[in-house]
Amino acid sequence: YTPFINKQIIEQDIKSIKQKLDDELLKSFQSILKQIPKTGQLKIAFEVGKVYIMRIINLDLKEIKAGNTLIINALEMPFLNDIKLKHGSIKLKGIIDRIDTINNETRLIDYKTGSTELNELTIKKAENVIEGKMPKALQLMCYKIAVHEKYPNAIVGIISLKSNYCEFLPLNSSNSDFNKTESYENYLALLNDIIHKITHDTIEFSHNSKSQY
Numbered sequence: 001y002t003p004f005i006n007k008q009i010i011e012q013d014i015k016s017i018k019q020k021l022d023d024e025l026l027k028s029f030q031s032i033l034k035q036i037p038k039t040g041q042l043k044i045a046f047e048v049g050k051v052y053i054m055r056i057i058n059l060d061l062k063e064i065k066a067g068n069t070l071i072i073n074a075l076e077m078p079f080l081n082d083i084k085l086k087h088g089s090i091k092l093k094g095i096i097d098r099i100d101t102i103n104n105e106t107r108l109i110d111y112k113t114g115s116t117e118l119n120e121l122t123i124k125k126a127e128n129v130i131e132g133k134m135p136k137a138l139q140l141m142c143y144k145i146a147v148h149e150k151y152p153n154a155i156v157g158i159i160s161l162k163s164n165y166c167e168f169l170p171l172n173s174s175n176s177d178f179n180k181t182e183s184y185e186n187y188l189a190l191l192n193d194i195i196h197k198i199t200h201d202t203i204e205f206s207h208n209s210k211s212q213y
């Protein structure tokens with residue numbers, strides 16, 4: 001996708017991407033693993049990788065065929081930003097897999113090779129995030145906060161590559177007890193509560209008895 005950054009993607013571009021898929025994936029295997037995936041686990045990983053990437057490509061093709069305008073703004077975009085909170089400031093650091101725009105709506109996308117359900121991204125109560133019960137929602141919330149200055153109106157979500165019917169699942173906090181109107185300010189306030197709980201010297205940590213670690 002790199003050659004198509006900041007340009008509208010059309011069906012012909014998708015065809016070109018599909019034709020180059022095997023070669024580009026092979027280059028990645030050789031560059032990162034220093035091996036050619038001919039047999040065994042490497043071959044299986046290579047074929048699974050192809051399936052996952054094809055799901056992304058076909059999802060984009062579906063948007064284009066529906067008449068939507070698709071522009072990819074960035075791929076694997078790193079960020080490191082100072083975020084001011086009530087009790088000081090923190091640094092948020094990470095990498096956003098993809099930023100694109102569909103019909104003038106910007107999306108911050110995180111790809112997951114595991115399964116993700118919509119209820120994992122629907123914040124009904126702030127306590128669920130504060131108590132660590134919604135790690136994927138917290139991750140997306142941090143993405144939105146970190147790049148708010150550059151992409152103030154972006155929606156943020158996950159595409160699960162494990163699903164045969166992969167689709168964009170957005171972070172959602174509207175129509176809930178947590179927040180009636182989704183906004184940057186409310187996510188920032190929630191992050192402040194989480195950091196305060198972590199750093200406050202009178203709040204004790206307790207081990208989750210159900211944890212495997």
